[in-house]
Amino acid sequence: MSLFLSTYVNKVDKKGRVSVPSLFRAALETQKFQGIVVFRSYKHPALEAFGLDRMAQLSQSLDKNFNLFSDTQDDLAASIFADAQQLGFDGEGRITLPDDIAAHAGITESACFVGRGATFQIWAPDTFKQHQTAARARVQQGNVSIALHASEVGQ
Amino acid sequence: MSLFLSTYVNKVDKKGRVSVPSLFRAALETQKFQGIVVFRSYKHPALEAFGLDRMAQLSQSLDKNFNLFSDTQDDLAASIFADAQQLGFDGEGRITLPDDIAAHAGITESACFVGRGATFQIWAPDTFKQHQTAARARVQQGNVSIALHASEVGQ
DNA sequence: CCATAAAATCCCATGCTATCCCAATTTAGA
DNA sequence: TCTAAATTGGGATAGCATGGGATTTTATGG
Numbered sequence A, B: 001m002s003l004f005l006s007t008y009v010n011k012v013d014k015k016g017r018v019s020v021p022s023l024f025r026a027a028l029e030t031q032k033f034q035g036i037v038v039f040r041s042y043k044h045p046a047l048e049a050f051g052l053d054r055m056a057q058l059s060q061s062l063d064k065n066f067n068l069f070s071d072t073q074d075d076l077a078a079s080i081f082a083d084a085q086q087l088g089f090d091g092e093g094r095i096t097l098p099d100d101i102a103a104h105a106g107i108t109e110s111a112c113f114v115g116r117g118a119t120f121q122i123w124a125p126d127t128f129k130q131h132q133t134a135a136r137a138r139v140q141q142g143n144v145s146i147a148l149h150a151s152e153v154g155q
Numbered sequence C: 001c002c003a004t005a006a007a008a009t010c011c012c013a014t015g016c017t018a019t020c021c022c023a024a025t026t027t028a029g030a
Numbered sequence D: 001t002c003t004a005a006a007t008t009g010g011g012a013t014a015g016c017a018t019g020g021g022a023t024t025t026t027a028t029g030g
Helices: A022-028 A052-068 A071-083 A099-105 A125-141 A144-153 B022-028 B052-062 B071-081 B099-105 B125-141 B144-153
Strands: A007-011 A017-019 A035-040 A047-050 A085-088 A094-096 A110-115 A120-123 B007-011 B017-019 B035-040 B047-050 B085-088 B094-096 B110-115 B120-123
Touching: A007 A017, A035 A052, A035 A071, A035 A099, A047 A099, A052 A071, A085 A094, A110 A125, A120 A125, A125 B071, B007 B017, B035 B052, B035 B099, B047 B099, B052 B071, B085 B094, B110 B125, B120 B125
Parallel strands: none
Antiparallel strands: A007 A110, A017 A094, A035 A047, A035 A085, A047 A120, A110 A120, B007 B110, B017 B094, B035 B047, B035 B085, B047 B120, B110 B120
């Protein structure tokens, strides 16, 4: 199973190409389609991304459990498929970000790849910095981290 | 399962490399990825660390319901997965601490590896000494339950 | 159906950085 | 004290990100 960790900032060249971090590529190397799937995030000025096999998995999960999602979430999830783009790697492990997708995240001359475990996101570097600082503050204030460790890892 | 005990202080060279204590490495030698995962602690000027297996486990457990819409998961992901770094061992069992990570712990010319059972921490030696003294004082004052709770959680 | 232009893809070259490899030194154990 | 293991240091190497050109594919108009 793929695991995406850490944050990388890479440059976008004139052609709109960006290197996907090598460790992210390594996490996807067992897949048939050598590339990623991206779509615009609903909650953030950012892009959601993962491998194609996970997209298939998401489709299956929606088929079987659509009643578990609320109507709104169902609509959101369904529109993911319409918005999603398959971006293949070139020989050097780069993808080419389509203009409209890049615009949604405000990405211009560099892109920030953010690991989220099973998935990752792509942000404009400055925007993500702000978001991360705020998120970190929220986690510090609430006792979220304790619940997390205790329930899952604290054996 | 890996068990990290005792405290070791090792030097950081000009390239930012530190030897991970051999007993800590031994505790991880059954894992595929020969190295560790580190991220900045929320509560302390220190780094949390453990093997990649444990991080994969954490990712899986958070990922069970494809939760693209949870605010809490969002913050956790941004704080833990985005912040985490995979640091592989070199031939001599060293890791290279990235500058920003090292800065959070105030680590400059030497690093203190502190065993915490299933996980361990990395501190600046002086900072840890102070922290340990303060913790001891709290125990003497009778604030034992808090100290115990914190240690159990791995913060 | 063909010709041309535009765009996306592929291919190779470069600089930088992280990693590897080997040697020296220190520490721990017998 | 002697020996083996662990830590420390530095030069060499390989991998990655990046840039630019060449080639193929796709769209457009005749």
